[in-house]
Amino acid sequence: MIEFLNLLQQMSIFLIIAYLFSKSPAFKALTGEILLIQHQVLLYFIFTGFAIIGIYIGLPAYDAIANSSPIGIVLAGLVGGPALGLGVGITAGSYALYLGDWSALGGIDLLSSVIQGGLGGFVSYYYQQHNKSEQLFNPLVAMLVTLAGVTIHMILVLLLAHQDVAEIAVPPHLIIPTLLANPFGAGLFMLMMRDQKTMIDRVGAIFSARALKIAERSLGIFAHGFNPDTARQLAEIIYDETGVGAVGISDRQTILAFVGIGDDHHLSGINVASPQTKLAIEENRVIYADGFKERFKCALSDNCPLGSALIVPLRVDNEVVGAIKLYEPKDRLFMNLNRTLGEGIAQLLSEQLLRYRYENQKNLLVKSELKLIQAQVNPHFLFNALNTIVAVVRKDADQARSLLLHLSNYFRKNLKRSGDLATLEEELDHVNSYLVIQRARFGDKLRVEQDVDPQLLNARLPTFTLQPIVENAVKHGISNMLGAGTVKILAYKDDQKMIVSVADDAGAYCEKLNSDGLGMNIVDKRIKSYFGSEYGTEIDCIPGSLTKVQLTFPYEKEELS
């Protein structure tokens, strides 16, 4: 009984070491899914250390059999696989052999150490192969494997050693305590490691879940810009999800939003006052006032209950546009978790802001370019059209009336909002009004051929994609020819695509097409931004004989109905 208690006493020393290990940074090596080489090496030294300590804290009188080295060896195999198990087994066994003065018994120790490491490694390998690696941290498994390892050792001693030596090595009254104590220790050790690992996983999971939730809820809010409205929405989300005392968001000068404790005097719309916030914005760095070494200094009220703060600058392209602030009141600690989370949120929001700015600029650019093209087209065409109509009135009032109606249709469509999709039929109607007027102007000089698959009339395309192409063909193509010219407009299906092509036989503006004063880029950009990069414009030009612009759009069968 005394011996059993002794063994347990030694076990507890061992368990204290195990506990310290589980709290040390070295334990992190075990928390990953995959063991890297450097982690394997680290664990090799740690478990070899365990095994050797186990030899020393064994009962000195009874040699290695009653020691705790199997725990380190078996566990190394279990958590690290065959290589680690064998490595630790060989090293610890060799050390036992050395301690045993190269005796036969030492040899048996070496052999059984290797077997124990191999056994742990084999079990580990087996569970890995069967996708049950979570079983490796099961204390019961650790217990059973250790029991097997210790039993094998004992059998080896009894089989291989001389009887007298064996009796000293394995005193009958120690058989049971040894058989029980080591597996028990291994189980406890494993339980401790498993709990620690679970805790780390759980903290990680909580952190990830919160971060993801904030990311998900805040996604797209800054797509509406960085203003008091969006800032308020975000502040509320962060306040909800982190549970901090208060959340503030400011731009460079003013508080845009403030939610939580202290919102009676931290009002949105007033100027940023706290020196720490100003510093964070000016110096573009994170400022953390933990409440002990450095306190949060509220410049707005002497009775401000807030004591600690994390202030993270919001950056766009390395330029600080504002700051995001997390606060805790004086009677509460600022959690480390929230500190990391806060910095992560600021990073996330900064990226959203950058994206918003980029999108915004891109849209502005496309819109202004589009307006420019519309403006370019109009005056010359308008006055020439009117001039034609004035002349036609003399001879044919009906034709003049029809031309005026086409002209008004043309301008009405031109003035229509530019951001929408239209059907091919609507676009062709616009083009037709334009062509009717141009044919009245140029007479026989302008011939138009049109071949459109009627099934495509309901297909959708961005407004103002076909129109500028046809206008170019007339304005820069046919009207520059001395003789007559033909504009051909085709629309047909090609697999999953709709092809609309506009060709003229002037071939008069190849260079202009390449240098792009004609808005071909913007047509291409708009098609791509609606439908993706596989669609857009394609240009073919043979000077003096052909200019062909081909537009490709997606075509879906549903549009038939």
Added chain:
Amino acid sequence: MIRTLIVDDERHAREELSALLQELGNIEIIGNCSNAMEAVKAINHDKPELLFLDIKMPVLDGFDLLGMIDEENMPYVVFVTAFDDYALKAFDEKTLDYLLKPIDPERLAQTMKKVNRALASNEPQSYQPLQLNRIPCTSAHHIKLIDPKAVEYVHSDISGVHVYTPEGSFYSELTLKVLEARAGLLRCHKQYLINPAQVDEIIPLENGMAEIKTVAGTILPVSRRCLHGVKVAFGLK
């Protein structure tokens, strides 16, 4: 009656202007042209006093046409344009007037008063001629634009003016006088212009005349009257 030519590439525009002018009276429309080549031919042939000139026309615009007209034949020019971004440029050309399409009959009447005054004063019309950086020539249905640097020589005969280049010869409506003044070509004979850069040799003959051999080997006559000018041009006198 003012002998008037209308140049516009659009039929309706020509007809409308023509109708408005008829209403005003004292105008004889001697022709309608739809491009600059037809116009230069008509001007050289019919010598109108007044020209209504559309600015935007295919291949050669109204300003190009001005550069193609022999100063002797230069009529009084009124520009007609649909949109006044060209108007400023028209003033630079010292055009006395311009009209905007659609044409306001009252505005046209005012313009005609000015035209009448200018024609009565009998001063020759002068528009600072532009240098021709392309020589327009007719070939079938196209207008061939020849870089003056590519010209070897120009020859005029009973059938007209022929511009010789390594590519072949092209018929031009422009007079030798216009080409001499505005295309950097040198007069060597009443019927010949030579591109000075293409001259290889000047061979003096006995009776005060000479011959020019071009780089390509063509022999061209140099008349007595022109020899002095040729020598000056090459720094020989």
